[in-house]
Amino acid sequence: MPTQGSSNESEHDPQLDELRKILFGEENQHITGAIRQNARQIVSDVFSEALKDRQDRDGSVKKVMTPLVDKSVEYSVANRKEQFVGYLYPIVGSVVRKSVTAFLTEFIERTNQLLENSLTIKGLSWRFKARQAGVPYANYVASQTFNYRVEQVFLIHRETGLLLNSLAYNQQSSADADLISSMLTAINDFVSDSFKPNADGNEQGLDIVKTDDFTLVLKAGPRAVLVAAVTGNMPQRVADQLQLTIEEIHTLYEGPLATFNGDTSAFTDCDQQLTDCLVSELKDQATVKKSKPWMAWCILILLACGTSFYAYKLWLMQGYVNQVQTLQQEPGIMLIRAQRDGIQQVILDVLRDPNAQPINTWLASREIPAEVINLTEKSFLSLESQIVRARLRGLLSNYPGIALTDDGNTLAGELTQQQHHALSADLAQLPGVTDPQSLLATIQVSDRPTLALDTKDSAMTLIKLKVSQINSTSVEFASNSTQLSPLGIQSLTSLASNAKELLSLAEQVKLDVNFIIIGASDAKGSQSYNEVLSIKRAQTVKNTLQEYGLPSDKLNAIGVGIIDVPDAGNGARKVLFNVITTQVSAVTDS
Secondary structure, three states: OOOHHHHHHHHOOHHHHHHHHHHHOOOOHHHHHHHHHOHHHHHHHHHHHHHHHHHHHHOHHHHHHHHHHHHHHHHHHHHOHHHHHHHHHHHHHHHHHHHHHHHHHHHHHHHHHHHHHHOOHHHHHHHHHHHHHOOOHHHHHHHHHEEEEEEEEEEEEOOOOOEEEEEEOOHHHHHOHHHHHHHHHHHHHHHHHHOOEOOOOOEOOOOEEEOOOOEEEEEEOOOEEEEEEEEEOOOHHHHHHHHHHHHHHHHHOHHHHHOOOOOOHHHOOOHHHHHOOOOEEEOOOOOOOOOOOHHHHHHHHHHHHHHHHHHHHHHHHHHHHHHHHHHHHOOOEEEEEEEEEOOOEEEEEEEEOOOOOOHHHHHHHOOOOHHHEEEEEEEOOOOOHHHHHHHHHHHHOOOOOEEEOOOOOOEEEEEOHHHHHHHHHHHHOOOOOOOHHHHHOOOEEOOOOOOOHHHHHHHHHHHHHHHHHHHOOEEEOOOOOOOOOHHHHHHHHHHHHHHHHHHHHHHHOOEEEEEEEEEEEOOOOOHHHHHHHHHHHHHHHHHHHHHOOOOHHHEEEEEEEEOOOOOOHHHHOEEEEEEEEEEOOOOOOO
């Protein structure tokens, strides 16, 4: 039996070494060359079986292939979009449906969790206890919900202490800079303390460090350190999983770890390995009585009742607004504004003729409560035919013997001469009555006087009445016009009749009567142009009166130019009248 010494001598026998070089080549090139010639066939025969066996043994094939597949898909999407879309088109519909279903399911679950954890006595109690303990509410909920949970995992280069990669249980928490900063600070301090050499030169190592919010668990390898932040009571299997993961990372990334120079891009694909460390375990809820979110239901019921009440009041107020807007159709009423003011009142602004129906009466007839109407009412004079007739009927109440005919165009009845003149004067001043004489044409006068010298006082009374009627007459013109309108011609016809009667009465009592026709214009245009325009308007009226039979020597036309009254509007473009009476002096023969 050969001894150990003889075995060592045979290994270094120069003759054997020479024989190996002859058979295998200087660098074993004869063997490697022969294998390389058939390497593709050899590998293809066992490739699939080898992958399956390795995957069944430690699951590393999936972890290695996942980043490669991800990058391949990313490259195809970026560079071959059309072809990639064509490949995926047949399955996009089902994928979208599944994605929407998953989203809705997750949304409902999260909503239920929110209601159960926030709007219940338990949820409020947890918030109070979390504030009392000075910890974030989410951390407190996790401690009450999970036996344990790995919140975040960090892969750190052992020599430099640089962070190679990290992964969080909740992806949103990875964006929490304060949490990451506090974790990294604790980890750096922990790593420094864990790997500081002892006095005898051996490296000391701690496995666990507890903080107020979580527990740091460390598993160290030759070149990297894996640190997990765990909440709750951590079992031993978490530490075992960390140990398996750090060994696997050293196996897969041995080269990048050995040559690490600060570039962490080589470790971006190790998420699959870090994901295996994000484990958790829920508390057993079998014996825990599930709390019902009574407060949430109460709040939802109150919100539903409040929303229903608001919708009802909104519908009711809008109905009142729609009803009030029909006021515009009522004679003598002009609607300025009708709008809802919240859900309590309706703002109503109107202009109303005194002879129109009262607003409160109209509201009561439509069963609209007066307390919900914020009414602002202003008076105005309406020229609508219904209101003019109502105004006329009010005036005729002072003349019991006179009535308005059915067509509303004439008056019927009998008056004395004095009442006739009084009614004529009242009609001339009544808004909306444009032709008082046509209304009076059918009235019978019971005591028409035959004037004599002993009735001079009665004649003077009639003369004053006629003078008042003529002086109150005016004829309006359009802007920059001297043409008479149909309404103006009608006014001059009535004025000519009164003027003829006045001249007849004046002759009986020896009075000389003259008519001053005064033309005017508004402030538009120059002063000189408006003076000429006002004279032309007065001359037009004089010519028309002459055509109606008035003597020209009794008519005097003048123009006053601009009447600058800001609120006059169209009223400044008119012709006015003024009657001058003088006593005729007696002439005696010499």
